[in-house]
Amino acid sequence: MKEIKRYWSSLCCFWSSSIAAEFEYPLNAWVELLSVLGNLAGSIFVLKLLFGNGVSLGGWSWNGSLIVLGLYTILDGFTTCVLQPNLSRIVNHIQTGTLDYVLLKPIDSQFWLSTRTVSPWGLPGIIAGFCLISWALIKPSSSIGYGLPSGGAMLLAIALLIASLAILYSLWFVLAALSIWFIKVWNATEVLRYTLVAGRYPVSAYPPALRLIFTFVLPVAFLTTIPAEALLGKSSSIWAIGALGVAGICLTGSRLLWNYAQRFYTSASS
Amino acid sequence: MAIINAEELSKTYRISEKQPGFAGTLRHLVQRKHREITAVNKISFCIEPGEIVGFLGPNGAGKTTTLKMLTGLIHPTSGKLSVAGHKPWQRKARFLGQITLVMGNRQQLLWDLPALDSLKVNAAVYGIPEKEAQRRINELAEMLELGEELLRPLRKLSLGQRMKTELLAALLHQPAVLFLDEPTLGLDVNAQVRVREFLADYNKRTGATMLLTSHYMGDITTLCPRVLLIHQGELFHDGSLSELTQKLAPCSQVRMELSKIHSIEDFRGYGDIHSLEGHQVQLLIPRAELSERVAALLKRFEVVDLEVSAPPIEELIGGLFRHRDKL
Numbered sequence: 001m002k003e004i005k006r007y008w009s010s011l012c013c014f015w016s017s018s019i020a021a022e023f024e025y026p027l028n029a030w031v032e033l034l035s036v037l038g039n040l041a042g043s044i045f046v047l048k049l050l051f052g053n054g055v056s057l058g059g060w061s062w063n064g065s066l067i068v069l070g071l072y073t074i075l076d077g078f079t080t081c082v083l084q085p086n087l088s089r090i091v092n093h094i095q096t097g098t099l100d101y102v103l104l105k106p107i108d109s110q111f112w113l114s115t116r117t118v119s120p121w122g123l124p125g126i127i128a129g130f131c132l133i134s135w136a137l138i139k140p141s142s143s144i145g146y147g148l149p150s151g152g153a154m155l156l157a158i159a160l161l162i163a164s165l166a167i168l169y170s171l172w173f174v175l176a177a178l179s180i181w182f183i184k185v186w187n188a189t190e191v192l193r194y195t196l197v198a199g200r201y202p203v204s205a206y207p208p209a210l211r212l213i214f215t216f217v218l219p220v221a222f223l224t225t226i227p228a229e230a231l232l233g234k235s236s237s238i239w240a241i242g243a244l245g246v247a248g249i250c251l252t253g254s255r256l257l258w259n260y261a262q263r264f265y266t267s268a269s270s
Numbered sequence: 271m272a273i274i275n276a277e278e279l280s281k282t283y284r285i286s287e288k289q290p291g292f293a294g295t296l297r298h299l300v301q302r303k304h305r306e307i308t309a310v311n312k313i314s315f316c317i318e319p320g321e322i323v324g325f326l327g328p329n330g331a332g333k334t335t336t337l338k339m340l341t342g343l344i345h346p347t348s349g350k351l352s353v354a355g356h357k358p359w360q361r362k363a364r365f366l367g368q369i370t371l372v373m374g375n376r377q378q379l380l381w382d383l384p385a386l387d388s389l390k391v392n393a394a395v396y397g398i399p400e401k402e403a404q405r406r407i408n409e410l411a412e413m414l415e416l417g418e419e420l421l422r423p424l425r426k427l428s429l430g431q432r433m434k435t436e437l438l439a440a441l442l443h444q445p446a447v448l449f450l451d452e453p454t455l456g457l458d459v460n461a462q463v464r465v466r467e468f469l470a471d472y473n474k475r476t477g478a479t480m481l482l483t484s485h486y487m488g489d490i491t492t493l494c495p496r497v498l499l500i501h502q503g504e505l506f507h508d509g510s511l512s513e514l515t516q517k518l519a520p521c522s523q524v525r526m527e528l529s530k531i532h533s534i535e536d537f538r539g540y541g542d543i544h545s546l547e548g549h550q551v552q553l554l555i556p557r558a559e560l561s562e563r564v565a566a567l568l569k570r571f572e573v574v575d576l577e578v579s580a581p582p583i584e585e586l587i588g589g590l591f592r593h594r595d596k597l
Contacts (some may be wrong), residue, residue: 105366158530
């Protein structure tokens with residue numbers, strides 16, 4: 001209990017100090033807000049074009065696709081809030097040798113490296129994502145809206161959203177941890193971010209080969225499509241259990257890899 | 271009981287080698303050549319609680335590698351090691367709460383924020399209650415002569431002020447063992463003196479053990495009654511600085527200005543003649559016989575001026591390394 005309290009108060013200090021540091025540059029907030037709105041408008045425009053001829057997108061309706069897009073926007077906001085500011089620093093810590101200071105603190109180093117900073121500039125994305133999902137669900141013309149999901153569907157969707165956050169985090173962390181061996185892996189995390197853009201459309205909209213890749217190689221399907229299905233009450237229990245399982249495996253894998261990688265850390269020369 | 275105990279401690283790195291030029295790069299891509307480098311080779315030493323020990327050696331001698339093994343940042347390749355009763359490389363929280371590492375060339379505090387914000391983070395991580403943390407910050411700030419500097423963003427502080435805030439951050443959890451890697455690097459003479467005074471005072475007040483590396487001999491001569499001298503990964507000397515001087519320069523240098531000109535023959539039996547130019551003569555005399563020989567010289571010659579000195583320690587150590595490199 002004492003340990004949990006220590007970790008909690010550390011997290012509070014981490015985040016209050018990093019928010020204070022971020023507000024040294026307040027213009028970022030406006031730039032990020034414009035960027036999120038621009039991206040969202042672009043994505044909706046593309047969806048509108050696709051649905052313009054009345055076709056469905058891989059069996060998904062307009063509103064269903066908006067829910068997938070909303071989930072993607074939430075994940076992208078989470079990336080901006082937590083993943084990008086923290087995990088991009090791991091490479092820097094290793095290159096400059098300041099990882100020494102992290103490893104010498106009596107706190108779990110993975111916890112420190114994953115939570116030390118938070119950037120509020122991802123919040124507009126998260127809020128926009130939730131707004132889009134809500135709008136798609138409760139749109140007044142109920143002929144195309146789905147209506148509010150049942151309590152069970154809502155709970156399952158929340159669990160699957162948490163699972164998708166865990167998968168996304170693990171993928172980023174594993175790539176960042178590889179920098180202990182390869183140092184310059186920052187480009188790989190950028191590639192990952194842009195590959196995951198595929199998650200803004202339902203995975204069934206892609207050709208079969210890509211669908212396989214997005215399910216079993218890069219788990220894009222587990223990030224947005226499966227939680228969206230749960231929200232729409234279309235979820236199959238096998239896929240839902242699969243998503244939770246993949247999240248567990250990814251988290252455990254990232255943990256094991258980090259513990260293993262630390263043995264190879266030689267620290268930068270002085 | 272020793273707080274630091276190293277027995278036959280070694281560290282070997284495996285490094286890849288690349289020939290210069292494009293052809294070398296291609297060859298490096300296809301067929302990588304590796305070589306093993308022994309950074310630290312079977313060094314043994316003990317440090318008692320409360321000691322301040324200087325860790326000397328040229329760049330690449332193995333000082334930082336040893337410090338990193340002692341702090342648990344890297345695994346030793348072989349040998350036994352215990353620091354504050356722990357095996358450092360296990361990096362247990364209880365061990366990490368008892369040590370600290372200060373590096374003159376790296377900083378742990380946030381660049382954009384006042385030091386006080388970073389200090390609060392450290393206090394939370396080490397589980398120090400808020401009131402106690404504030405008390406310790408006030409106490410250390412007073413010792414380090416820090417005041418409103420703690421409220422200014424770090425980027426707006428001078429190098430000396432930044433080092434003092436780094437020291438404050440490193441000592442907030444009251445570590446029993448301090449590893450200081452070039453803590454005065456880049457500081458001006460006044461700032462160096464203040465940091466030294468603080469470290470001496472801190473050691474006296476808390477009884478903390480300190481292992482200090484520095485290229486500024488002033489740090490070592492002021493703070494360290496004992497020094498470890500390491501070269502090419504091997505321990506060359508473990509003892510006091512005066513013993514090291516004795517070991518490296520068993521003779522003192524005696525320079526005399528005489529009222530008359532004398533020949534070399536006149537100085538036979540008094541010591542080795544280093545130089546003789548006009549009225550000036552320089553002799554090298556074994557320390558053990560210094561007073562007796564100088565008394566005899568004063569009796570025999572009409573001396574206008576006399577100066578007895580030991581060669582500067584920097585020159586002695588530099589000379590030693592140059593000599594050993596040639597061997």
